[in-house]
């Protein structure tokens with residue numbers, strides 16, 4: 001029923017709610033998107049490093065010849081190939097390591113004389129990516145000086161970071177929801193005072209509490225949805241601008257990741273969630289206030 | 295008018311007051327120890343000097359207040375025991391003409407009168423028909439779309455009466471319903487209450503207008519110094 005018995009068009013409390021919902025939904029959309037982007041980035045990174053390991057066999061040190069080092073590398077390779085979880089293990093050719101180092105150390109004779117470690121690139125079978133620890137044990141048993149990096153430390157720090165950002169985003173959304181609820185409570189109380197005479201008449205003519213509360217609730221729902229849609233309208237160009245700026249940054253630093261469809265769905269839901277929250281809060285507030293009447 | 299909507303039938307007295315006291319806050323009660331039974335289809339005037347508590351007594355019956363002491367039964371239901379939604383349901387069976395009208399200024403005359411029907415969730419086509427018919431009857435057919443603010447005192451009063459009776463309440467409480475109209479219209483408005491009375495409603499008309507009381511053959515309840523005294527009818531058949 002679109003008809004309302006209360007002169008809502010005249011009161012400013014409601015317009016304030018709409019404006020505030022716009023800002024709050026805008027902020028929620030930002031928080032949710034930052035969170036989704038962090039998650040997507042983490043998935044992207046972990047997908048590219050999970051199941052890979054890098055083994056470093058230290059270069060010849062004092063008391064050891066470079067052929068000792070080469071033999072250690074062979075030992076590691078041989079041991080790796082026996083492990084069932086290993087799909088492939090390849091020594092990275094010395095030339096390639098040199099090429100990788102050139103930008104930092106310069107080319108020429110000096111670099112080729114450097115005591116470089118031997119690097120072995122290990123790919124685990126896709127179904128046994130969690131055997132990384134036993135593979136590492138095997139390597140260290142073969143050559144105690146070898147260093148195994150399965151990127152887990154790095155990845156777990158990234159996971160912590162993403163988790164932290166997620167919690168902050170959740171906290172923000174919680175604060176935002178609380179602000180919305182409090183605003184609706186105060187705006188509803190203001191309207192209740194403003195419309196007291198009308199409400200008394202409705203009450204005396206036999207309106208049930210939920211009839212009166214329903215009018216406030218319906219109006220809060222509309223304000224929430226309209227404000228929320230405006231918030232998304234504000235958010236869209238902001239997102240576009242950030243995406244454009246991100247594209248200007250080197251691809252390796254900020255990989256272009258796709259946000260999951262669920263995220264866009266959640267964003268589209270925000271106005272309705274805001275509307276529902278406003279609706280229930282208004283309903284509750286009015287019912288409470290009406291209980292002061294006989 | 296088509297007075298054919300089904301209402302729950304109820305056999306006992308419409309109003310039963312037992313030892314009722316009415317008051318506001320700490321001051322001594324305005325009315326104390328009033329007992330009163332109003333049968334169905336009764337018609338009473340309620341008289342008494344200004345400030346004596348007529349409106350306060352009526353407000354007990356339209357459930358704006360609860361008694362300080364004593365019991366109030368409407369349609370056999372004890373209001374002290376009734377839930378909030380039962381109280382609302384009881385209020386829908388009572389039509390009130392407020393002394394100060396209490397029209398909603400932001401609604402048209404039509405919507406003001408339609409209010410009780412819409413609250414009772416009467417279908418909109420019935421609302422249209424009943425409200426129009428009633429407004430024509432009280433001579434406000436031309437003013438349906440106007441806001442109350444542009445009406446005269448007497449016109450507002452007629453809107454208030456129309457709103458009170460539009461849902462064919464079984465109990466009609468009219469607080470000075472003819473205070474702002476000339477005698478000719480007063481008689482016409484009384485005729486409306488009498489018609490509803492004949493159709494089965496109990497009516498109480500609170501008034502200062504002695505000539506109105508004298509004109510109709512209805513008993514009066516006189517309230518003075520907190521005491522309610524029934525008096526026999528003064529007037530002849532109207």
Ligand SMILES: Nc1ncnc2c1ncn2[C@@H]1O[C@H](COP(=O)(O)OP(=O)(O)OP(=O)(O)O)[C@@H](O)[C@H]1O
Pocket residue numbers: 318324342343344345346347348349350351393
């Ligand atoms: N809400 C209220 N709070 C406190 N006192 C009230 C309230 N309503 C009425 N009174 C007091 O109760 C007394 C009775 O008032 P009431 O309006 O019932 O009289 P009345 O008989 O209807 O008068 P009138 O004929 O002038 O309409 C008055 O002294 C009034 O001041």
Ligand SMILES: [Mg+2]
Pocket residue numbers: 348349350393469
């Ligand atoms: Mg009075």
